[in-house]
Amino acid sequence: MNFYRDATWVLEYVEEQESSGRVAGSLQTQVVNSCKKYNIKSNPKHLYALLYSCWRFKPYLDEILKKSGIFKDIPKKKGKPAFSKGTITLLVHDLLLSKSKRIQMGKHPIKDFVLKHKTRLQSELVRLKIKMKVTDLSQLLKDDSNDMTPVRWIRINPVRCKGKVEEVLETLRKKFPTTVSHWSEIVPGTIYEDEFVPNLFGVHPSDKITSHELYKRGKIIIQDRASCFPAHILNPNADDVVIDACAAPGNKTTHVAAHIFQDLMPDEVRIHAFERDPERAKTLHKMVKAAGCDKGIKVHVGDFTKLGKPEIFSQVTGFIVDPSCSGSGIFGRKMIDDRNKSKEELPEAEEEQDEIADQDLKNRLAKLSSFQFEIVKHALSFPSAKKLVYSTCSIHAEENERIVIDLLLDSKVKEWGWRVRKRAGVIPKWHRRGILAEFEEVFREGTQAQELADACIRVSPKEDGGIGFFAVCFERD
Numbered sequence: 070m071n072f073y074r075d076a077t078w079v080l081e082y083v084e085e086q087e088s089s090g091r092v093a094g095s096l097q098t099q100v101v102n103s104c105k106k107y108n109i110k111s112n113p114k115h116l117y118a119l120l121y122s123c124w125r126f127k128p129y130l131d132e133i134l135k136k137s138g139i140f141k142d143i144p145k146k147k148g149k150p151a152f153s154k155g156t157i158t159l160l161v162h163d164l165l166l167s168k169s170k171r172i173q174m175g176k177h178p179i180k181d182f183v184l185k186h187k188t189r190l191q192s193e194l195v196r197l198k199i200k201m202k203v204t205d206l207s208q209l210l211k212d213d214s215n216d217m218t219p220v221r222w223i224r225i226n227p228v229r230c231k232g233k234v235e236e237v238l239e240t241l242r243k244k245f246p247t248t249v250s251h252w253s254e255i256v257p258g259t260i261y262e263d264e265f266v267p268n269l270f271g272v273h274p275s276d277k278i279t280s281h282e283l284y285k286r287g288k289i290i291i292q293d294r295a296s297c298f299p300a301h302i303l304n305p306n307a308d309d310v311v312i313d314a315c316a317a318p319g320n321k322t323t324h325v326a327a328h329i330f331q332d333l334m335p336d337e338v339r340i341h342a343f344e345r346d347p348e349r350a351k352t353l354h355k356m357v358k359a360a361g362c363d364k365g366i367k368v369h370v371g372d373f374t375k376l377g378k379p380e381i382f383s384q385v386t387g388f389i390v391d392p393s394c395s396g397s398g399i400f401g402r403k404m405i406d407d408r409n410k411s412k413e414e415l416p417e418a419e420e421e422q423d424e425i426a427d428q429d430l431k432n433r434l435a436k437l438s439s440f441q442f443e444i445v446k447h448a449l450s451f452p453s454a455k456k457l458v459y460s461t462c463s464i465h466a467e468e469n470e471r472i473v474i475d476l477l478l479d480s481k482v483k484e485w486g487w488r489v490r491k492r493a494g495v496i497p498k499w500h501r502r503g504i505l506a507e508f509e510e511v512f513r514e515g516t517q518a519q520e521l522a523d524a525c526i527r528v529s530p531k532e533d534g535g536i537g538f539f540a541v542c543f544e545r546d
């Protein structure tokens with residue numbers, strides 16, 4: 070029973086995150102986060118496997134559960150339902166849809182309750198299969214085997230290397246003796262040295278990194294290439310004081326630290342990392358510590374737009390703003406996004422379903438983009454700030470180019486003297502830039518639209534060797 074109880078907590082956590090529009094990261098991340106939050110003892114891999122399958126089948130499971138009337142039958146204990154709907158859903162999943170078609174627990178009242186409804190549940194499953202014209206519900210699931218990163222990116226963390234980066238390189242060369250000249254040539258056992266971000270390497274996703282000593286000692290950090298772009302573009306030096314406005318889990322924060330402190334142990338706070346979610350802030354704390362930067366980075370738990378007062382942080386010169394976004398560029402979210410699309414009802418008519426999904430997405434993007442605009446604008450109001458990198462792992466223009474346009478048109482942002490840094494200062498050799506048509510809609514004269522599109526960086530998911538991404542740099546004199 071303990072396993073199903075733990076799985077119920079995880080399921081409820083994921084559903085709560087999803088319904089509040091706060092889903093940050095993949096389902097895997099959600100499972101790990103909820104295990105931490107509830108101090109869950111069950112094996113996260115087993116929980117993920119159940120949740121993954123349950124999540125994929127959820128619209129069909131919901132239909133079977135509804136038609137079977139099982140929820141109406143839940144007995145009451147002290148006036149409250151004796152069994153949780155979430156746990157029943159998981160048990161029914163295992164009974165009808167798992168490989169073994171068995172509920173994996175010993176004798177328990179909730180198991181007896183579900184088994185009492187077995188015949189009804191099975192006949193609803195048969196009815197649904199006939200309605201959907203399939204012999205197995207798995208035929209209705211979308212293929213998400215593509216929803217994986219093509220490259221595992223790792224960067225050397227100089228702060229933990231104490232001036233001996235060369236030794237780490239040596240160890241990496243021993244582990245991966247063959248160097249390839251393009252990330253697309255990576256096969257197990259080979260390594261690629263990135264041409265855009267220093268000290269960044271690509272290896273095959275099947276090569277185990279997390280069990281390696283370098284990783285355990287914080288000397289290497291797993292971080293997607295595109296996610297390394299913001300700190301590389303900001304390029305802070307020892308004189309800078311930086312705010313990371315949306316910091317957890319801390320990849321960009323620790324990368325900023327690598328620039329500011331390089332291979333010296335930090336001895337004073339030069340980075341302020343804000344994180345609104347207390348649970349994610351715990352992960353941030355851990356990552357900062359593991360990277361050896363805890364003396365140089367102060368974590369502030371709370372909303373940056375409220376805690377981060379310009380008059381308090383008047384010495385801050387640079388910003389990383391990487392707020393919550395739709396996450397449409399990242400891997401491992403496909404089933405979350407598919408579920409978002411299909412949660413209204415079962416696909417009666419494809420077109421109707423597409424319309425509902427389009428409207429849902431538009432509403433979600435409208436909410437996200439107004440938050441993204443506000444948080445960047447707040448950061449731009451800091452008196453000594455000279456440079457700010459805004460980024461998302463979204464592929465939608467609403468969260469990317471259109472935020473840049475709205476900020477450039479904002480009277481306060483103009484008054485504060487901000488402009489967009491040109492391509493020459495934003496990884497000029499990177500081939501994929503912002504969407505020109507978005508800027509042309511607004512900036513119709515001369516070459517301004519082209520310059521603005523060129524100033525932005527876009528990374529296409531998979532095609533460019535990792536997650537989908539967007540980055541732009543604002544600067545002023």
Ligand SMILES: C[S@@+](CC[C@H](N)C(=O)[O-])C[C@H]1O[C@@H](n2cnc3c(N)ncnc32)[C@H](O)[C@@H]1O
Nearest residue numbers: 315316318319320321344345372373391392393
């Ligand atoms: C995309 S994630 C950041 C990833 C991080 N930059 C990294 O590279 O590891 C966005 C984070 O911002 C946090 N967040 C959202 N709104 C915030 C706010 N107003 N103030 C502080 N943190 C916020 C979310 O909880 C989430 O952890």
